Amino acid sequence: xxxxxxxxxxxxxxxxxxxxxxxxxxxxxxxxxxxxxxxxxxxxxxxxxxxxxxxxxxxxxxxxxxxxxxxxxxxxxxxxxxxxxxxxxxxxxxxxxxxxxxxxxxxxxxxxxxxxxxxxxxxxxxxxxxxxxxxxxxxxxxxxxxxxxxxxxxxxxxxxxxxxxxxxxxxxxxxxxxxxxxxxxxxxxxxxxxxxxxxxxxxxxxxxxxxxxxxxxxxxxxxxxxxxxxxxxxxxxxxxxxxxxxxxxxxxxxxxxxxxxxxxxxxxxxxxxxxxxxxxxxxxxxxxxxxxxxxxxxxxxxxxxxxxxxxxxxxxxxxxxxxxxxxxxxxxxxxxxxxxxxxxxxxxxxxxxxxxxxxxxxxxxxxxxxxxxxxxxxxxxxxxxxxxxxxxxxxx
Numbered sequence: 001x002x003x004x005x006x007x008x009x010x011x012x013x014x015x016x017x018x019x020x021x022x023x024x025x026x027x028x029x030x031x032x033x034x035x036x037x038x039x040x041x042x043x044x045x046x047x048x049x050x051x052x053x054x055x056x057x058x059x060x061x062x063x064x065x066x067x068x069x070x071x072x073x074x075x076x077x078x079x080x081x082x083x084x085x086x087x088x089x090x091x092x093x094x095x096x097x098x099x100x101x102x103x104x105x106x107x108x109x110x111x112x113x114x115x116x117x118x119x120x121x122x123x124x125x126x127x128x129x130x131x132x133x134x135x136x137x138x139x140x141x142x143x144x145x146x147x148x149x150x151x152x153x154x155x156x157x158x159x160x161x162x163x164x165x166x167x168x169x170x171x172x173x174x175x176x177x178x179x180x181x182x183x184x185x186x187x188x189x190x191x192x193x194x195x196x197x198x199x200x201x202x203x204x205x206x207x208x209x210x211x212x213x214x215x216x217x218x219x220x221x222x223x224x225x226x227x228x229x230x231x232x233x234x235x236x237x238x239x240x241x242x243x244x245x246x247x248x249x250x251x252x253x254x255x256x257x258x259x260x261x262x263x264x265x266x267x268x269x270x271x272x273x274x275x276x277x278x279x280x281x282x283x284x285x286x287x288x289x290x291x292x293x294x295x296x297x298x299x300x301x302x303x304x305x306x307x308x309x310x311x312x313x314x315x316x317x318x319x320x321x322x323x324x325x326x327x328x329x330x331x332x333x334x335x336x337x338x339x340x341x342x343x344x345x346x347x348x349x350x351x352x353x354x355x356x357x358x359x360x361x362x363x364x365x366x367x368x369x370x371x372x373x374x375x376x377x378x379x380x381x382x383x384x385x386x387x388x389x390x391x392x393x394x395x396x
Contacts, residue, residue, distance in 0.1 A: 032068030141295035147286035163385030164294025178307025186217035198281025204342020266306035278303035291319035304369030
C-alpha cells in the first residue's frame with residue numbers, strides 16, 4: 001500500500017515530525033519518503049514570480065526536514081503529489097493554517113486517517129474535527145480516545161487506533177555516570193512556552209526561585225525572550241505582576257533548541273554541570289498518560305535519557321507507579337481547580353526537594369525511567385498500531 005503523510009511546516013523539531021517520520025519509515029523504509037509538508041505561498045504578480053517564491057520556500061523547508069520531503073505550497077501541489085496514493089495520513093492542523101483543507105482533501109478519493117496528538121486539539125484544531133469524514137483515527141494515549149468519543153468528535157463506527165510515543169535512547173552514560181554529572185542545585189524546563197505546558201506556573205516558579213535562591217542554576221529552554229502573540233499578552237503582559245516577573249525570568253530564556261543540542265542541555269559538558277531536574281507541567285483537559293500506556297511526553301523522555309529527573313503534573317501522569325521514576329507535583333501545590341501554583345511549587349522544591357541529594361537514588365530513577373522507555377515507547381509497539389490502521393482500512 002502506497003501512503004503519504006501530510007504535516008505542516010512549523011512542526012520541525014517536535015513530536016509531529018517524529019510521528020510522520022516513524023510512520024513513513026515503517027511503511028516505506030525511508031523516514032522522509034512520502035512526507036508532504038504544507039508551506040503556503042501567496043500568489044505573486046506574475047506566475048514566474050510565484051514559482052520563484054515557491055522554490056525559495058521549498059528550499060527553506062527541505063533544509064529543516066530533509067531533502068526527501070515534498071513541499072506543497074498550494075492545494076494544486078497537494079493534489080499532484082497525491083494522485084497515485086492508496087491512503088492518506090493527515091496530522092491535525094491548527095485552525096486557519098490551511099483554510100481550504102476540506103475542499104482539497106475531498107478531491108483525493110482515497111481512505112484518509114487523521115492523527116491526533118492531544119485533547120487540546122479539540123480547541124485549536126476544531127476545523128479538522130468538524131470535517132467528520134475520516135476513515136480512521138490514530139492517537140498516542142488511551143485517554144485521548146476516551147475524550148474524543150465522550151465529546152462525540154468520533155463516530156462509533158470510525159476505527160480508532162491507539163499507539164504510543166516513540167523514543168530511542170541515545171545517551172552513552174550509565175545511570176550512575178549520568179547522576180554523578182548532576183549539579184544538585186540546578187533545574188531547567190525543556191518544554192516550549194505554551195499554556196498547555198504550564199508556562200504561567202513555571203514563570204511564577206522561576207520568579208520566586210530567582211528572588212529567594214539566587215545560587216540555583218536555572219535555564220528555560222524552549223522559551224524565547226521576545227515572546228509575542230495574543231496568548232503571551234493575555235497570560236503575561238496584561239497581568240502586571242506576571243509582566244514584572246517576566247522582566248526577571250526572561251533572562252533565563254535560552255530560546256528554542258534542536259535535537260543536536262540535547263546532550264549539552266541535559267547531559268552537561270562536564271561533571272557537576274548538568275541539571276538535576278527538568279520541569280514540564282503538561283496538562284490538557286481530559287488528557288493524561290496512564291502508567292504503561294506509552295504516552296510519556298517527548299521532552300520528559302529526553303530528560304530521563306540524559307539523566308535529569310522530570311518534575312511533572314500529577315493530574316496528567318496518572319498512577320502512583322510514576323512516583324518511582326518522576327517527581328510529581330504534590331496536592332499541596334495545587335489550587336482548587338487542581339492547577340499547579342507556581343509559588344507553591346517553588347517553595348516545595350526549596351524546602352523539601354533541593355536540600356536533599358542522594359546520587360544513588362537519582363541514578364535509580366534514571367535506570368527505571370530508561371527501562372520504562374524501552375518497554376513502552378518502543379518502535380515495535382508503534383509499528384503495530386500502524387499495521388492495525390492498514391488492516392482496518394482494508395476491511396472498510
